[in-house]
Amino acid sequence: xxxxxxxxxxxxxxxxxxxxxxxxxxxxxxxxxxxxxxxxxxxxxxxxxxxxxxxxxxxxxxxxxxxxxxxxxxxxxxxxxxxxxxxxxxxxxxxxxxxxxxxxxxxxxxxxxxxxxxxxxxxxxxxxxxxxxxxxxxxxxxxxxxxxxxxxxxxxxxxxxxxxxxxxxxxxxxxxxxxxxxxxxxxxxxxxxxxxxxxxxxxxxxxxxxxxxxxxxxxxxxxxxxxxxxxxxxxxxxxxxxxxxxxxxxxxxxxxxxxxxxx
Ligand SMILES: Nc1ncnc2c1ncn2[C@@H]1O[C@H](COP(=O)(O)OP(=O)(O)O)[C@@H](O)[C@H]1O
Ligand SMILES: [Mg+2]
Numbered sequence: 001x002x003x004x005x006x007x008x009x010x011x012x013x014x015x016x017x018x019x020x021x022x023x024x025x026x027x028x029x030x031x032x033x034x035x036x037x038x039x040x041x042x043x044x045x046x047x048x049x050x051x052x053x054x055x056x057x058x059x060x061x062x063x064x065x066x067x068x069x070x071x072x073x074x075x076x077x078x079x080x081x082x083x084x085x086x087x088x089x090x091x092x093x094x095x096x097x098x099x100x101x102x103x104x105x106x107x108x109x110x111x112x113x114x115x116x117x118x119x120x121x122x123x124x125x126x127x128x129x130x131x132x133x134x135x136x137x138x139x140x141x142x143x144x145x146x147x148x149x150x151x152x153x154x155x156x157x158x159x160x161x162x163x164x165x166x167x168x169x170x171x172x173x174x175x176x177x178x179x180x181x182x183x184x185x186x187x188x189x190x191x192x193x194x195x196x197x198x199x200x201x202x203x204x205x206x207x208x209x210x211x212x213x214x215x216x217x218x219x220x221x222x223x224x225x226x227x228x229x230x231x232x233x234x235x236x237x238x239x240x241x242x243x244x245x246x247x248x249x250x251x252x253x254x255x256x257x258x259x260x261x262x263x
Contacts, residue, residue: 028079101129105182115167123147133185
């Protein structure tokens with residue numbers, strides 16, 4: 001209840017118009033710099049509040065690139081990516097980082113934990129960069145207590161939490177730490193890039209059960225990438241990247257005028 005009230009407050013602060021869309025892509029064009037020049041075109045993509053979207057596609061098809069655009073980690077060459085009504089392209093890089101910390105929980109493919117930091121320190125890290133998430137986490141007690149509560153719910157036992165450096169944990173344990181770090185302070189949107197790819201089937205399903213239980217409690221929106229279609233029945237929507245994105249290569253790029261500069 002407390003968390004829901006805080007969540008509503010944060011949504012109103014960040015977005016006076018309170019749109020039901022959490023994510024909206026409009027006429028987005030993006031290409032990686034450098035020799036590969038792999039790029040994506042997304043005319044339209046919408047993620048509604050509370051949706052649980054499973055995004056599937058083969059390796060190398062651009063799923064992580066798409067998530068990088070969605071999270072404002074890279075900026076489109078053309079078009080708009082709006083999150084909670086905010087045009088990410090209108091924010092300077094520092095403001096975009098802040099916005100991401102406030103509103104996103106991200107589970108990266110490689111987890112990106114701080115290897116020498118303790119498990120609770122890894123989990124509370126996002127609270128250093130987000131006033132709203134810190135306030136929501138502290139509503140339930142101390143930040144560390146909230147970290148331990150989440151870790152416990154995700155099935156990480158106290159023996160693994162106490163005293164261990166993140167680097168000394170198993171892959172499955174590190175994944176739970178990454179999930180707790182994404183969930184702490186109830187960000188509006190969870191972005192998970194193949195979070196179960198290094199787990200066996202039983203651990204995959206158990207992990208999703210735990211993740212979804214926490215998301216459901218907070219009404220959180222989720223986009224999760226996987227190449228495993230058998231997970232589909234747990235999600236409210238399943239999409240293939242190619243349903244809404246076109247891959248562009250070097251030839252097509254000539255037509256993508258960066259800021260109108262190209263012929
Ligand atoms: N940081 C990067 N810099 C340059 N090119 C990249 C980068 N990340 C991905 N790419 C390019 O984007 C293509 C798609 O990769 P990616 O989005 O990671 O696909 P997926 O997540 O579906 O496996 C890669 O083949 C590569 O050419
Ligand atoms: Mg990927």
